[in-house]
Amino acid sequence: MRNVITFISLLLQWFALRFPHAAIYLDTIRECYEAYVIYNFMAYLLQYLNNQHQLQHFEQKDPVTHICPLCCIRPWRINRNFIQRCKHGALQYTIVRPLTTVVALACEMGGKYHEGDFDFKCFFVELVRWEVNITRRL
Numbered sequence: 001m002r003n004v005i006t007f008i009s010l011l012l013q014w015f016a017l018r019f020p021h022a023a024i025y026l027d028t029i030r031e032c033y034e035a036y037v038i039y040n041f042m043a044y045l046l047q048y049l050n051n052q053h054q055l056q057h058f059e060q061k062d063p064v065t066h067i068c069p070l071c072c073i074r075p076w077r078i079n080r081n082f083i084q085r086c087k088h089g090a091l092q093y094t095i096v097r098p099l100t101t102v103v104a105l106a107c108e109m110g111g112k113y114h115e116g117d118f119d120f121k122c123f124f125v126e127l128v129r130w131e132v133n134i135t136r137r138l
Helices: 002-018 020-049 054-061 081-109 122-135
Strands: none
Touching: 002 020, 020 081
16 A cells, blocks of 8 residues: 555656646645545554553553654653644644645646745745644644
């Protein structure tokens, strides 16, 4: 299944490179598909962790330490709160990411979206700000 997901994403990226005038449309499809895959994976993990025995197994383990360069962050304890936060972050991504992609598509069709142009008169700067805020919150 992972190979199918990778193949579809790579195929859409190749078409976007091959046909630059259609790149915004292909990117919209790819981003929505990516959000759909992340949502399904999170649903699968939550279904697995709904088993009380599995969750208790994770709660009894030592906290997870981070690798370098994030080793200064305190270790994470895997518990219900951690899983709930992961669920909220994934759901936020799967809702907001397709919305920002559709907004970018609408702005491109209206001539207000110039990808890579950091002029404050175009909508690209606003979308970059939204993406940074979403990433920070995750």
